[in-house]
Amino acid sequence: MGAIWHTGDVSLRLADVDLSLTMSREESESRVQRAQRHLVHLRLFTAGLLGPAPHAPGLIVLFEGFDAAGKGGAIRRLAGGLDPRHVRVVPVGPPTPEELAHHFLWRFQATLPAQGQMTVYDRSWYGRLLVERVEALIDDDTVARSAREILDFERSLVDDGATIVKFFLHLSSEEQLRRFNDRASDPLKQWKLTEDDWRNRSLRPAYERAIDDMLEATHAPHAPWNLVSAENKRFARVFILETLIERWESDLRRRGFVVPTSHGDNYLA
Numbered sequence: 001m002g003a004i005w006h007t008g009d010v011s012l013r014l015a016d017v018d019l020s021l022t023m024s025r026e027e028s029e030s031r032v033q034r035a036q037r038h039l040v041h042l043r044l045f046t047a048g049l050l051g052p053a054p055h056a057p058g059l060i061v062l063f064e065g066f067d068a069a070g071k072g073g074a075i076r077r078l079a080g081g082l083d084p085r086h087v088r089v090v091p092v093g094p095p096t097p098e099e100l101a102h103h104f105l106w107r108f109q110a111t112l113p114a115q116g117q118m119t120v121y122d123r124s125w126y127g128r129l130l131v132e133r134v135e136a137l138i139d140d141d142t143v144a145r146s147a148r149e150i151l152d153f154e155r156s157l158v159d160d161g162a163t164i165v166k167f168f169l170h171l172s173s174e175e176q177l178r179r180f181n182d183r184a185s186d187p188l189k190q191w192k193l194t195e196d197d198w199r200n201r202s203l204r205p206a207y208e209r210a211i212d213d214m215l216e217a218t219h220a221p222h223a224p225w226n227l228v229s230a231e232n233k234r235f236a237r238v239f240i241l242e243t244l245i246e247r248w249e250s251d252l253r254r255r256g257f258v259v260p261t262s263h264g265d266n267y268l269a
Contacts, residue, residue, distance in 0.1 A: 012215040012227055014208055017170045019231040028234035035241035036081030042248055043086050045259055047116050057163045057255060058113035061120045061244060064130070065169030066207070067197045068179040069230040074169070074240045075122055088113070092123040094131075104128050104146065105153055115161060125150055129214040134206045147217035154223040163251040164223040165244050168211070169230040173204060 023031075046056040061078065063071045079087045090111045099107040105125055113119040128146045132138045138146070154164055171179075180197065183189040200207065219225045226243050230236040252259055 012219050012225055013212050014170055014215075014227070017227050017229050019170070019172055019175075019229050021229045021235045022232040023235040023238060025234060028238050031238045032077055032241060035238070035245060036077065038245055039078070039241065040081055042245065042259065043082055043118060046118070046252075047086055050260060055161065056116045056257065057161050057251065058115050059118040059248060060113060060157065060162055060164045061118070062124045062126075062164065062166045063120070063122055063169070064124060064126050064167070065228070065230065066171055066176055066204075067200055068176050068183070068192075069169035069171045069228075070233045070236055071122055071169055073233060074167075074237050075120055077237050078241060078244065079120060082118075087118045087120060089120045089122065092121055092127065105149065112157070113162065125153070126214060126218075129217070130207065130210050133210050134203055147214070151218055151220060151223075154218075155220075158222040161255075163248060165247045166223060166225050167228050167240055167243075168215070168225055169228045169236060171230045173201075175231050176201065 041050075044050045046059065048056065063075060065071050075089060079089055088111065095104070095107060108121075108125055111119055111121075128138070128150070129143060133143050158164060180193060180201070183193040215225055215227075226240075226247075228236050228239055249259060
């Protein structure tokens with residue numbers, strides 16, 4: 001199957017991701033800490049807790065990626081520095097029978113952030129274009145229609161005042177196998193590895209095609225994808241946090257918000 005729908009924007013492809021990027025532990029830990037402090041500042045501002053911030057956009061942070069690419073670790077570092085009252089993390093699994101009886105986007109309505117709120121999705125509505133496509137649970141026409149509906153759905157959220165930041169974590173097949181074997185040999189990590197993970201790995205070529213088509217169909221100015229080189233977890237975590245800050249602040253400025261200067265070091269200092 002070829003590209004399902006083209007947005008007309010600059011295309012992204014997995015092959016373009018530089019998987020050689022690395023970062024030392026010392027630099028990564030230092031930059032993660034600075035970014036976490038800056039995220040606290042931004043979150044308090046958008047929640048209206050640093051002074052008046054009427055109608056601050058709700059923030060949607062969305063994570064997709066290969067199994068064992070490090071989504072969980074990145075989300076822990078993103079949310080770990082925030083007050084639990086100020087961030088909602090939503091793990092997305094297979095739809096329930098009730099959810100399957102509705103439109104595929106229906107089940108996400110209750111967890112979307114209101115103005116001044118923040119939701120992080122660990123997987124998302126993009127399962128429609130990935131898992132459901134690869135497992136042939138929907139046909140090609142439904143895949144194409146779903147891509148258009150997702151693009152319109154995200155545009156409607158942005159037009160209504162939300163900020164959307166999307167990440168896809170990419171790693172090589174060899175590094176993924178190494179991490180799988182590491183999980184299999186560690187009693188404290190074995191719970192992370194399932195038969196479905198091994199099955200998904202066996203279908204990796206089909207997933208790579210589906211991912212490239214998904215990126216082509218849904219990389220748009222109002223909700224662009226950020227491809228993450230996740231071969232090195234330390235690099236990936238810093239990239240995600242600093243990219244989130246950049247995207248978030250840029251959208252606040254676009255909407256006319258003036259973010260007050262944070263106390264202490266700037267996150268890029």
